[in-house]
Structures are given as C-alpha cells and as structure tokens.
Amino acid sequence: MIQLYVLLHTLIGAARSRRDDRGAVSLEQVIITLGLFAVATAVVVGITAFVNNKLGGLGN
Incomplete structure (x- = not known):
C-alpha cells in the first residue's frame, strides 16, 4: 500500500512541476519563432534588393 502512495505522490508532484513550466516553454517558443521570422x-529583403538591383542594370 505504501508503494501505491509513493507512486501517486510522485506522479502528482511531476504533474505540478510540469504545470509550472508550461508558460516558460511557450514564451521560449514565441521568442525563437519571432527570431526566425x-x-x-x-x-x-536582401534577395529582393539584389534582384531589383540586377534588373535595374539590365535596362541600361
């Protein structure tokens, strides 16, 4: 019976610690996504400027 109690106590503790970290993971993902964007x-912008520069040179 004590083993069941220890198992449940461990699972509940793990679930609580995961719940506390959810916001931090989401914030990290948002920051990474904004950086990649x-x-x-x-x-x-760089490719567009390069292509426009080359196209402008073709008209001369």
Missing part, C-alpha cells in the same frame, strides 16, 4: 524577413 526576423531572419527570414531579412533574407527576403
């Missing part, structure tokens, strides 16, 4: 935006 910024990098992707910079790449698109």
Whole structure:
C-alpha cells in the first residue's frame, strides 16, 4: 500500500512541476519563432534588393 502512495505522490508532484513550466516553454517558443521570422524577413529583403538591383542594370 505504501508503494501505491509513493507512486501517486510522485506522479502528482511531476504533474505540478510540469504545470509550472508550461508558460516558460511557450514564451521560449514565441521568442525563437519571432527570431526566425526576423531572419527570414531579412533574407527576403536582401534577395529582393539584389534582384531589383540586377534588373535595374539590365535596362541600361
């Protein structure tokens, strides 16, 4: 019977600690996503500027 109590106590403790960390994981994922979005935006802007520069040179 004591083994069942210890098992339940351990599971409840693990569930509580996971519940406390949920917000931190979500915040970390949001920060990483925003960083990747910024990098992707910079790449698109760079490629667009390069292509427009090359297209402008073709008209001369």
